[in-house]
Amino acid sequence: MLIVKKFGGTSVGDKDRIFNVARRCIEDYKAGHQVVVVLSAMGKTTDILLNQAREMNLNAPKRELDMLMTTGEQTSVALMAIAMDALGVPAISLNAFQVSMNTTPVYGNARLKRIDTDRIKHELSNKKIVIVTGFQGINKYDDYTTLGRGGSDTTAVALAAALRADRCEIFTDVDGVYTADPRIVREARKIEEITYDEMLELASLGAGVLHNRSVEMAKKYGVELVVRSSLNNSEGTVVKEVVKMEEMFVSGVACDKNAARIAVIELEDRPGVAFKLFNHLANHNINVDIILQSVGRDGTKDISFTVDEDAADEAAAIIERHRQGSLKCSRVEVEKNVAKVSVVGAGMMSNPGVAAKMFEALYDANVNIKQICTSEIRVTVLIDEKYADVAMNAVHDAFALGK
Amino acid sequence: MLIVKKFGGTSVGDKDRIFNVARRCIEDYKAGHQVVVVLSAMGKTTDILLNQAREMNLNAPKRELDMLMTTGEQTSVALMAIAMDALGVPAISLNAFQVSMNTTPVYGNARLKRIDTDRIKHELSNKKIVIVTGFQGINKYDDYTTLGRGGSDTTAVALAAALRADRCEIFTDVDGVYTADPRIVREARKIEEITYDEMLELASLGAGVLHNRSVEMAKKYGVELVVRSSLNNSEGTVVKEVVKMEEMFVSGVACDKNAARIAVIELEDRPGVAFKLFNHLANHNINVDIILQSVGRDGTKDISFTVDEDAADEAAAIIERHRQGSLKCSRVEVEKNVAKVSVVGAGMMSNPGVAAKMFEALYDANVNIKQICTSEIRVTVLIDEKYADVAMNAVHDAFALGK
Numbered sequence: 001m002l003i004v005k006k007f008g009g010t011s012v013g014d015k016d017r018i019f020n021v022a023r024r025c026i027e028d029y030k031a032g033h034q035v036v037v038v039l040s041a042m043g044k045t046t047d048i049l050l051n052q053a054r055e056m057n058l059n060a061p062k063r064e065l066d067m068l069m070t071t072g073e074q075t076s077v078a079l080m081a082i083a084m085d086a087l088g089v090p091a092i093s094l095n096a097f098q099v100s101m102n103t104t105p106v107y108g109n110a111r112l113k114r115i116d117t118d119r120i121k122h123e124l125s126n127k128k129i130v131i132v133t134g135f136q137g138i139n140k141y142d143d144y145t146t147l148g149r150g151g152s153d154t155t156a157v158a159l160a161a162a163l164r165a166d167r168c169e170i171f172t173d174v175d176g177v178y179t180a181d182p183r184i185v186r187e188a189r190k191i192e193e194i195t196y197d198e199m200l201e202l203a204s205l206g207a208g209v210l211h212n213r214s215v216e217m218a219k220k221y222g223v224e225l226v227v228r229s230s231l232n233n234s235e236g237t238v239v240k241e242v243v244k245m246e247e248m249f250v251s252g253v254a255c256d257k258n259a260a261r262i263a264v265i266e267l268e269d270r271p272g273v274a275f276k277l278f279n280h281l282a283n284h285n286i287n288v289d290i291i292l293q294s295v296g297r298d299g300t301k302d303i304s305f306t307v308d309e310d311a312a313d314e315a316a317a318i319i320e321r322h323r324q325g326s327l328k329c330s331r332v333e334v335e336k337n338v339a340k341v342s343v344v345g346a347g348m349m350s351n352p353g354v355a356a357k358m359f360e361a362l363y364d365a366n367v368n369i370k371q372i373c374t375s376e377i378r379v380t381v382l383i384d385e386k387y388a389d390v391a392m393n394a395v396h397d398a399f400a401l402g403k
Numbered sequence: 404m405l406i407v408k409k410f411g412g413t414s415v416g417d418k419d420r421i422f423n424v425a426r427r428c429i430e431d432y433k434a435g436h437q438v439v440v441v442l443s444a445m446g447k448t449t450d451i452l453l454n455q456a457r458e459m460n461l462n463a464p465k466r467e468l469d470m471l472m473t474t475g476e477q478t479s480v481a482l483m484a485i486a487m488d489a490l491g492v493p494a495i496s497l498n499a500f501q502v503s504m505n506t507t508p509v510y511g512n513a514r515l516k517r518i519d520t521d522r523i524k525h526e527l528s529n530k531k532i533v534i535v536t537g538f539q540g541i542n543k544y545d546d547y548t549t550l551g552r553g554g555s556d557t558t559a560v561a562l563a564a565a566l567r568a569d570r571c572e573i574f575t576d577v578d579g580v581y582t583a584d585p586r587i588v589r590e591a592r593k594i595e596e597i598t599y600d601e602m603l604e605l606a607s608l609g610a611g612v613l614h615n616r617s618v619e620m621a622k623k624y625g626v627e628l629v630v631r632s633s634l635n636n637s638e639g640t641v642v643k644e645v646v647k648m649e650e651m652f653v654s655g656v657a658c659d660k661n662a663a664r665i666a667v668i669e670l671e672d673r674p675g676v677a678f679k680l681f682n683h684l685a686n687h688n689i690n691v692d693i694i695l696q697s698v699g700r701d702g703t704k705d706i707s708f709t710v711d712e713d714a715a716d717e718a719a720a721i722i723e724r725h726r727q728g729s730l731k732c733s734r735v736e737v738e739k740n741v742a743k744v745s746v747v748g749a750g751m752m753s754n755p756g757v758a759a760k761m762f763e764a765l766y767d768a769n770v771n772i773k774q775i776c777t778s779e780i781r782v783t784v785l786i787d788e789k790y791a792d793v794a795m796n797a798v799h800d801a802f803a804l805g806k
Contacts, residue, residue: 049478056418056421056422056485057488059488064485067477067484071477071478071481078468079455082459082467086460098546
């Protein structure tokens, strides 16, 4: 088997952890597998480097920031190769130049375009463990780029796709994907298998295990993902296209407390006003979720929506700026103490009762629903943040996810 | 003018020093010159990285050590570009891949083979200051290599040669090359101009300002070198092929206290015994200097020579190991408290009295000479280490170098 294994910064944070990771990879190698390891920068290295740069220049050129940050992963991979050698296993580290990890030109947030696999295949055929820098690429100018948030996961999935690896294991500090956050819902159960789409919904809803970009890429190229713990040897969760039929038609409950609700009250009801509102926000890169529009009355209507909590003030300010122009309204309200609670499951497409069952559970738990949003495999409600944990447990119980 | 400026690790050791270097480079840029800057890793970075590796693996693969260490200069050059941007001057950092700085394959001690200048010239024509990583290269396998001791000086000189730069300035913590170490000889005087050959002799005798390899390369390609202080704006010393005729035929006095003398007593006088002795040492990479052989007597002879102090015990042990075999002798003596004092000067070729004058000065100062060695532009004596400073001053005075 050809296995790609990705470890984040915490997993390689010091000497002992590096040796731990080395030993895990060597297990697979000694079992006869070909092993490609993708690493992030050690611990807080990236933050430390960014701070150094910021102390010198608050508007440092992004090209130079990428040049600076890419030293972080190079340090990790070199030390990992040195650790594996100490354990008697031949290994070689490769950076984005050596692999030829081609990206779009944009610095700080590039997309992978093409990965040359010749060098990696050559080293694998020489019976070496190949250790590749995550998060980084090179663009057509021969300059370093970085891939933005979740970048190392993306590197791992892309490498797995390019190498037609049998599996891509993403190691994190949790055992796998759970039916709900185990810190909040004590009965939460680890999911054995989950589809890409369900994982995407969970990821975007703050499950936080995998970044969306890597799941999207895995889905696109049919890469079998495994989310595993770097701390123990348990099986983890497999993310793939078709999963074993389970009785469960809901696979998990997710909660996002990093949400704020903005209400635009008595907005003048002219054609295109909703378009203008959301266009202004999009122009400032503000992502909007769960939109609700009231039925119009007296030539006005109310529109409310959610945004990430840290974007709330900026979003409100943007609307205020256009109150005398294209967005005439009586006032803008910002409510930050809200949470989104969602049930996700591919099975719910053919089970129309899911939403009703969720609402019933919340009603029984005395949780008031402020707003509702549904997709084919998801039902999301907006509630008061202080009831989030109660709501999670109530919904988790109602769907008997703990069994 | 096209100027290559090289700054060592101490000169870029922290934020303030980086900004200092940036300002010095910007002065030249604003005066209308094209500026290429070569940097070492910040402060003790290289040592810290090496220690990290050693803690994990005492025999770390050299390829991976180079992969690890090259992150040091990349960090320096990126931060320098960020500092220059903060000062409003366009700059771009380039590593060995981006320049295409080709070396021989050997890790840890590679030699530069060919430097592509296209990218650097392109960036210079875009009115940028170009900042290049010193000390590092890439070999034919597309792997990082490092250039060994004095590597960044070598990078700077090689770049100056490849770019046909008008001058190559090496910044250090001293003002330039002196007629003797100013800490020992108070009357020591800064030399305005010196030939490559004189500089080579001084460098190899512990003047420590420039590494031999960079001087040899400068001589080979006719690169005009300037040794300057990174702390002040004084003129420094120019190293070139032909210097202004000065009255002085001796240009400096050098002292090397890091020497030890090994005497092999009553060595069996068979054909090839000297060859065998020095061949054994060469096989262990021990450099030998100032060899003295006594006239043979009773079928034996004495051979003594000097080595670097830290190699003395190993050298003695190697000879001991062969005492029962190819190197039959009565005993091996090691004397560590010795120093080499030398006068250097291109002028002495046509002035036969130099050696005699030196010996006279030492005799007047009551310094006993243990051994003597001469080349065309150098006279070296081995003396007791405790008289080294007295000897330096006596010789410096005798040749009136302070005037």
